[in-house]
Amino acid sequence: MGVTIKDIAKSAGVSYSTVSKALRDSPLVKEPTKKRIIQIANQLGYQPNVAARSLVSKKSFTIGIVWPTIERAAHSALITSINKRLEHHGYTTLISINETRTAIDIFNRYRVDAILVFDDGPERYSSPSSVPIVTYGIAEDPLYPTVDVNRKKAIFYAVDYLCRLGHKKICYIGDLKKRDHLQKEKVEGFKQAVLDCKLETFSGQMIPVNGLEQYDGYVAAKDLLRSEVIPSAIVIGSHDLTRGILQAIHESELSVPEDISIISYDNIPEMNNLVIPFSTVGVPLETITKKLTEVLMDTINNKNKDKEMSRVIYLEPKLHISQSCRPIN
Amino acid sequence: MGVTIKDIAKSAGVSYSTVSKALRDSPLVKEPTKKRIIQIANQLGYQPNVAARSLVSKKSFTIGIVWPTIERAAHSALITSINKRLEHHGYTTLISINETRTAIDIFNRYRVDAILVFDDGPERYSSPSSVPIVTYGIAEDPLYPTVDVNRKKAIFYAVDYLCRLGHKKICYIGDLKKRDHLQKEKVEGFKQAVLDCKLETFSGQMIPVNGLEQYDGYVAAKDLLRSEVIPSAIVIGSHDLTRGILQAIHESELSVPEDISIISYDNIPEMNNLVIPFSTVGVPLETITKKLTEVLMDTINNKNKDKEMSRVIYLEPKLHISQSCRPIN
């Protein structure tokens, strides 16, 4: 099967512990010996057995990512970025798409060094885990250290911006259901802004969707555009919804931003593939993954020991202004 | 840290080898003892250490999936399905999104039982691997056992179907570049069908795209619809393109299938989120994952030993008829 350090030792004519040291670049091995050993290792296609190594050293240098929502694809850019960052720290990233509890169990069996949970389901899960867990934007009162976006502020900023452009009739399209904390935050931000900016309120100002996919946005916008009062601006709770809403607007022969201004909640660097470059609010993806990586590393190195372990770090959203909003007389 | 069998042994007042046997449900342990041990294990939240277990047993019961194209999201449904199937076989699935070579190395270090590569890049990679590899639709002449869709036939069927509906002017929108084997197959299927069905050929019959995303389809279709001759039917090489093409068609105030018939290459069970239920050709997703799982299990159990290891299994595409094509006088 796989090549072991003993094979290398034999081939190099040294003891296998010398090989171990050489491969870990220990200063306890003479340079030429080291070189020879490494050379032989490469030649033999040696790959260290993680199992054996982590058994003795109690470190696997791997992070497990729990990603049961793979089909929604929402986090793929985040995961790519994290993977890269962790690699720079010498960590390998492994992903499980199983249901959260199952995935946590799996990573516990693997004794990974930490687990990162991406699961925006509304339930507050808890799974016994001897491996430390970090979560991204989960529950109201999380059981583990959490990095999250200040969604309330994000939507607030969006409305405030439109208001400063002179908009009076502003709608929100998003998930209005009570049970999803993440979405609820956004709704609260909207309400707060309407209040603070002294905007007019009207029935149908907040438009619910059935889900967060493109199609849901399409349906909601179709409805809205059929109604008598069409707002001058729309704030949208999520990326995919925006695509659908845009589609509906185009079908109505309206255009953005001439007839209607639009701003979307989003973390993705650029909404490139839309016809119009979009204005968005949200925390830039790289800011999120940087903080997430930081928290993971701190957690592994026990820097979090004394601090409260279940604190939430809220990241500040930023306006990203592009061409989908226009000022109003 | 984690609970070990020794902890359980102490708590149960037996030797740790007895615990090991009990947890593996060995008939060598008396029923009541076994029950007691299992009970204690659960109570203590015991999770077997995969590292230790696979070190001695030379089996990890895990499959590594190489998925560097995570951002394209194209395979997420496939992966979900495979994960489920493997679970039924007692296997855990772990995913790496690193570049193919790196990911293969990682899984070799973990000594997983097999590696499944999802990487539709055109290059023929080869990485030394002592772990057996299975690929999904990769190269023309793959180095490893491969499951693939007969793409040529798929597109052929699509054209043939439209032809039987009476269509004469049929276009293909897809990747026409020479270097991508997978896409080339489709183009060949189209050409073959045009020939066999004795369809008229015309310039601009095959429309290239710059990529395989929604936006690329949008751009290509916009172009097509601006031209003088608009085909009565379009065959599309890929799912996401279809979404973009549909968008462009709507913007041109044409409708499907009244003005134009459309059929798309696709494996995904339903293209639910489109406004019109779509006709597609392709191998049903579950058929693909069933075969893939089968090949993986065979590979692990060395059933493939004598057969040629690098054979390709081509799966038969099927027409899935829905409402996006109409007959022509």
Added chain:
DNA sequence: CTGTTAGCGCTTTCAA
């Protein structure tokens, strides 16, 4: 600088 040795948590003979 290099080699010897113990032991990580577990499975698997072999003895009792």
Added chain:
DNA sequence: TTGAAAGCGCTAACAG
């Protein structure tokens, strides 16, 4: 039916 012991591949003292 249970326990003792060897050993998987590796790291980390310790001895030479």
